[in-house]
Amino acid sequence: MARALYLDHAATAPLDPRVADAMAACLADPELQANPASAHAAGRAAAEQVALARGQVARLVNASPEAIVFTSGATESVNLAALGAVRACGPGRRHVVTSRIEHRAGLDACRQLEREGHEVTWLAPGRDGLIRAEQVAAALREDTALVSLMHANNEIGTLTDIGAVAGLCEARGITFHTDAAQSVGKVAVDCAVPGIALLSFCAHKLGGPKGVGALYVRRRPRPQVQPLQFGGGHEGGLRSGTLALHQLAGFGLACELAGAALGEEPARIRTLRERLWQQLQAAAPLWRNGAAEPSVPGILSVGFAGIEGESLLLELDGEIAASSGAACSSATGEPSYVLRSLGRSDEAIQATLRLSLGRGTTAQDIDRAASVIVRAVARLRAALPAGALERIA
Amino acid sequence: MSAPATRYSATVRSHFRSLAGAGDLPPAAGAAVSGEAVALDRLAWVRFAVRIDAGRIVDCRFRAFGCPHTLAAASLVAGRLRGAPIDALPAFDAGTLACELDAPAEKMGRLLVVEDALRHLLANAHRVQ
Numbered sequence: 435m436a437r438a439l440y441l442d443h444a445a446t447a448p449l450d451p452r453v454a455d456a457m458a459a460c461l462a463d464p465e466l467q468a469n470p471a472s473a474h475a476a477g478r479a480a481a482e483q484v485a486l487a488r489g490q491v492a493r494l495v496n497a498s499p500e501a502i503v504f505t506s507g508a509t510e511s512v513n514l515a516a517l518g519a520v521r522a523c524g525p526g527r528r529h530v531v532t533s534r535i536e537h538r539a540g541l542d543a544c545r546q547l548e549r550e551g552h553e554v555t556w557l558a559p560g561r562d563g564l565i566r567a568e569q570v571a572a573a574l575r576e577d578t579a580l581v582s583l584m585h586a587n588n589e590i591g592t593l594t595d596i597g598a599v600a601g602l603c604e605a606r607g608i609t610f611h612t613d614a615a616q617s618v619g620k621v622a623v624d625c626a627v628p629g630i631a632l633l634s635f636c637a638h639k640l641g642g643p644k645g646v647g648a649l650y651v652r653r654r655p656r657p658q659v660q661p662l663q664f665g666g667g668h669e670g671g672l673r674s675g676t677l678a679l680h681q682l683a684g685f686g687l688a689c690e691l692a693g694a695a696l697g698e699e700p701a702r703i704r705t706l707r708e709r710l711w712q713q714l715q716a717a718a719p720l721w722r723n724g725a726a727e728p729s730v731p732g733i734l735s736v737g738f739a740g741i742e743g744e745s746l747l748l749e750l751d752g753e754i755a756a757s758s759g760a761a762c763s764s765a766t767g768e769p770s771y772v773l774r775s776l777g778r779s780d781e782a783i784q785a786t787l788r789l790s791l792g793r794g795t796t797a798q799d800i801d802r803a804a805s806v807i808v809r810a811v812a813r814l815r816a817a818l819p820a821g822a823l824e825r826i827a
Numbered sequence: 828m829s830a831p832a833t834r835y836s837a838t839v840r841s842h843f844r845s846l847a848g849a850g851d852l853p854p855a856a857g858a859a860v861s862g863e864a865v866a867l868d869r870l871a872w873v874r875f876a877v878r879i880d881a882g883r884i885v886d887c888r889f890r891a892f893g894c895p896h897t898l899a900a901a902s903l904v905a906g907r908l909r910g911a912p913i914d915a916l917p918a919f920d921a922g923t924l925a926c927e928l929d930a931p932a933e934k935m936g937r938l939l940v941v942e943d944a945l946r947h948l949l950a951n952a953h954r955v956q
Contacts, residue, residue, distance in 0.1 A: 740892065742870055742892055742893050742894055742897075744894040744895060745843070745893070745894055745895050745898060748835065748843060748895045780868075781867060781870070784870060813846075816849065816850070817846055817849040817850070817889075817890055817891055817892075817898065818872075818890060818891075818892050819863065819865075819872050819873075819874040819890040819891065819892060820874075820890070822872055822890075822892045825867065826867070826892060
């Protein structure tokens, strides 16, 4: 049997072979074995490698290298941004604005802030999955410390107008953080947009290694951020811990490669996604979760009437690797809270498939995927009791 | 995520792949009887239909919505009922189905729906007799 078609790039993108080579070379290089924080010549050589990676990462998001804080991934970046920024504000500013469709990292960090006595306003998306700047404006208060909204949603791909939200925050002197793990390297992301104070992203969504990410921390004016861990004062005191040189080498190159592909790749991926959506019409009745636009190019969340999600995944097993509505939000298998926020029923949520395309996806892949999915849906529907197709949607 | 290969027994996979007995009864001699159970909160809906002729189930078909274990259980039951004398039908409950399919404990709720559909069918079948 041919290798399963990988349509789960939103969960993680395959490591680019060029990145793997660079990481292996870094690990094996006898000149790069020292601690980058050491003052001796070997340490300085390692520090140069860190500086190279920092520059590559910074360029992808139009930031200065000094504004990049390396972390273990987007989850840590989001936690550092949300917890760190609000805790640093002190007792006068105890209010946070976020949304119900954030990644679990953002949701759980804000729940922790609630436990610490902060008040959180949870914005609900429209049925199109969009959080609008007007909602944010209406939620802001005198004591708002932080607005934290994801740029691209990881389940439905919709994009928040972070420029508009950042502008609102800028005008009120409120720190704005965005979780851009699903958008960096997929669409142009510009940290120089006025009002963006903090921006989280990671390597493994854009062809880099797992276990490394970054938090952009604006230089001027620099938002107050309290560190979450303490040690050697690395990364400007915000993230202590010896830097993993090979991870950073991989992250840096992955960012460079993603940046080089930003010219044409988003349009190509978007065209493929719409081709997939059109071909899936052969499996109607079906629905699309979230607005088609504005969105990142590679994510298509689609539900099929009368389909039980686990059976669909088994039907596709070995042919397509994708995520279900039941499982892609967490490791618990609970129905997706993102889709529930859009007003979907539990039956509709579990009948959802998230298909996410990436750099390696071809038109042939899309045609094959559509054919496999249409066939699988038809086979399962052929066994349905009368009336099930109408009731399970 | 992809469905993990180790989550389903060979029996489940075999029935799921073939869905033998899925569909409607073809026209034939004898009485057609059905039994159904629906529990959408458990994502399970099962309907059995049998044709009874001369005190024997001469054909059995099922229709089902549910997880692979639900579909496999319905297929397994349909296969066993076919040809069975109405007075000596094989006994199936959720526990025996779970054993036969090597189903995990969390699937019991769904297998109970299969059991309920079967009970409904048998009650209707005895009424016809």
